[in-house]
Amino acid sequence: MTLAISNHTLNLQARLDQVEKLIGHTPLYPINKVYSKTGVQIFAKLEWQQLGGSVKARAAFNIIKQAILNGQLTEEKELLDATSGNTGIAYASIGAALGINITLCLPENASEQRKRILESLGVNIVYTSKFEGTDGAQLKAKELYKENPDLYYYADQYANDHNWQAHVTTTAPEIWNATNGKVTHFVAGLGTTGTLMGTTRGLKQFNKNITAVALEPNNPMHGLEGWKHLETAIVPKIYDATVADQFLEIDTVEAFDLVKKIALKEGLLVSPSAAANLLGAIQVAEQIDSGVIVTTFADDASKYRE
Ligand SMILES: Cc1ncc(COP(=O)(O)O)c(C=O)c1O
Known part of the structure; x- marks a missing residue:
């Protein structure tokens, strides 16, 4: 009996190790064509390139x-x-x-x-x-x-600390390593808020001067799937308003327009929330003279077609 239980546990442990290899390790893609500015580089982390096809x-x-x-x-x-x-x-x-x-x-x-x-x-x-x-x-x-x-x-993802902690241990070190420690800004929209909470906390362990920018839709009826309008929605338990250094508002229509430009100019078919993240990164780029801005493209366009 003891042997059967331990084999069982061992099998599950082995399967966990196999599946873990398919999580994270996503590429950072330099955005150069829909936006460019001398001295500033925007990178998007292509989060659909993992099991299940999204950052989640x-x-x-x-x-x-x-x-x-x-x-x-x-x-x-x-x-x-x-x-x-x-x-x-x-x-x-x-x-x-x-x-x-x-x-x-x-x-x-x-x-x-x-x-x-x-x-x-x-x-x-x-x-x-x-x-x-x-x-x-x-x-x-x-x-x-x-x-x-x-x-x-x-599992209650909105209240589960293992949600944001996943980004402390995976997303943040991946960004730090891929930019050779040059990242200056991290920009992301708020859903459960796990991506922004965890990646920011993880990056600030490497360099506390990295600026975290939280993005929100500019109205409650925004239609940006995966995002929350925190003033009018149930605020996730894992959210801490002191983590972000700056907040920016994003317009849904502009995000949908940018989806098309990203496809035509960068060759990437992305989701509306990914384009919304890039809009935020571009707003940050407009504010600074030099820097390395990283954002996430949470998923691709495949689930959003008519
Ligand atoms: C498409 C999309 N974008 C953004 C997010 C926001 O990520 P987070 O929940 O980590 O705040 C989600 C979350 O479900 C999502 O599905």
Whole structure:
């Protein structure tokens, strides 16, 4: 019996190690054609080039890994969360690779494409009312967990410190190394806020003078998937308003225009939130005479086509 359990644990550990190789290590791409300024270089980190196709692979993997290592998540349990977005797809891809069951609460009006992706990856989907949006999905996840705490590991990405910590240990050192320590600014939009919180904290361990710039949509009805308008949304528990040095507002229409330019001039098919990040990086570039600005392209355009 003891042997069987330890083999089982060993197998899961081996699979964790294999999957970890597919997380992070994304390239930094120099943006030169949609924007250039002497003395200033903008780099975009191409975050779709990892398992599950988005930046959320980092947070989802760390959340799952830490929960397995501390015994909260086993093959007998199911990971539970509320998300129709990139985190859901990341949980689903990693869960399938590790043999961990995933249950996600989704508003019934989530796009057909996302439902198909999640179904293909074997997710157990619990649909919630389209009238209650993602807040309704979050309430349902909490309710399911309360009803059956022994069945579920409730990941709660908005409150889980392993979300932002993934960026301290992976995104930040990758940026520091790829720029040979020359990075001066890090710019990112706020969703769960994990990318900005963690990457900033990690970069400031290398050089406390690096400037962190947080981006927000300029109105509540912004349509920038993955981003939050924090003045009017539920503020994630992991968010700390003192981490960013500067805040900038981004216009959705300008972001969608930039998606087209990035495709035509840089050869990259990116998501609206990626273009929104580049708009923020360009605003920063306009303010400075010299520097190395790094931002993230959270995912590519494939999930946003009609
Ligand atoms: C497309 C997209 N952009 C940006 C973000 C924001 O990242 P974070 O949650 O780390 O703040 C997300 C998060 O889900 C996302 O899906």
